[in-house]
Amino acid sequence: MADDGCTRRAALKGVAGILALAATAAILALEQPSAQTQRAASPARELRPVTSFAGITNQRARSMALFEEMSKVLRHPRCMNCHPAGDHPTQTDAMRPHQPLVVRGTDGHGAPGLPCATCHHAANFDPAGIPGHANWRLAPASMAWQGRSGAQICAQIKDRARNGNRDLAELIRHLSEDSLVGWAWSPGLGRTPAPGTQAQFGDLAKAWVETGAQCPRA
Ligand code: HEC
Numbered sequence: 001m002a003d004d005g006c007t008r009r010a011a012l013k014g015v016a017g018i019l020a021l022a023a024t025a026a027i028l029a030l031e032q033p034s035a036q037t038q039r040a041a042s043p044a045r046e047l048r049p050v051t052s053f054a055g056i057t058n059q060r061a062r063s064m065a066l067f068e069e070m071s072k073v074l075r076h077p078r079c080m081n082c083h084p085a086g087d088h089p090t091q092t093d094a095m096r097p098h099q100p101l102v103v104r105g106t107d108g109h110g111a112p113g114l115p116c117a118t119c120h121h122a123a124n125f126d127p128a129g130i131p132g133h134a135n136w137r138l139a140p141a142s143m144a145w146q147g148r149s150g151a152q153i154c155a156q157i158k159d160r161a162r163n164g165n166r167d168l169a170e171l172i173r174h175l176s177e178d179s180l181v182g183w184a185w186s187p188g189l190g191r192t193p194a195p196g197t198q199a200q201f202g203d204l205a206k207a208w209v210e211t212g213a214q215c216p217r218a
């Protein structure tokens with residue numbers, strides 16, 4: 001009898017094993033690495049249009065949702081690399097320390113001996129993989145975003161003491177028209193651009209301000 005029990009258990013284990021295998025196979029089949037699922041897994045490439053938030057009838061909740069969408073850009077490595085916590089920019093999608101270890105300097109343009117413009121020229125230089133802009137420089141320490149939550153970034157971009165003394169209209173203009181911000185969508189060969197377009201990002205910012213510029217809770 002004991003033997004029988006053992007056999008049955010073994011058989012059951014066998015069945016369980018087969019079921020587990022089948023389940024795994026089913027999951028694997030579902031996760032076929034089609035281009036679609038791969039894109040969904042990597043960071044966002046697109047931005048939702050403002051109209052797609054119309055269904056959120058509570059204005060405060062809609063404003064917060066709009067900011068969450070803006071965060072896909074604000075927290076993208078193309079922006080964050082220039083808004084570090086500390087005196088050094090970071091590089092690449094992994095936001096590694098900048099090589100060489102340059103410093104902000106007094107005005108963001110680097111130390112007198114090694115200004116950013118030594119390497120970063122007026123435009124991207126793709127043969128050497130060096131991004132460029134006429135005013136390439138590091139954001140001031142009061143505008144540090146790395147390591148901050150969405151709520152913290154939201155509070156500080158609205159704070160005139162920390163945002164370059166901009167009111168909300170000027171903030172919208174900066175986000176939607178500033179060409180250094182715009183660089184993030186034309187970052188040069190081999191660099192992932194920020195999601196969507198600068199115009200779409202500007203539309204989200206405008207709608208966020210119009211709904212009260214609410215910040216996420218956490
Ligand atoms: C000695 C040359 C050199 C100097 C000086 C220099 N950089 Fe760079 N920087 C580079 C190169 C090369 C890259 C591209 C590295 C890569 O993408 O792998 C780069 C990339 C960057 C990036 C990353 C862009 C991104 O999102 O991929 C930022 C931000 C940056 N530099 C900021 C600065 C700032 C700010 C200064 C001045 C304080 C500065 N750099 C000074 C050579 C330099």
Ligand code: HEC
Pocket residue numbers: 073074078079080082083108136137138139140142143144156157158162163164174175180181182183184194
């Ligand atoms: C090459 C470096 C660089 C890149 C890239 C960059 N910024 Fe900045 N950012 C700066 C500097 C420098 C300032 C300060 C200049 C000023 O206030 O006009 C600044 C200021 C700002 C400000 C106003 C102050 C604040 O933090 O509240 C906002 C908002 C901003 N950047 C948004 C962005 C966004 C969004 C992106 C990416 C789409 C971005 N930046 C990419 C350098 C950069």
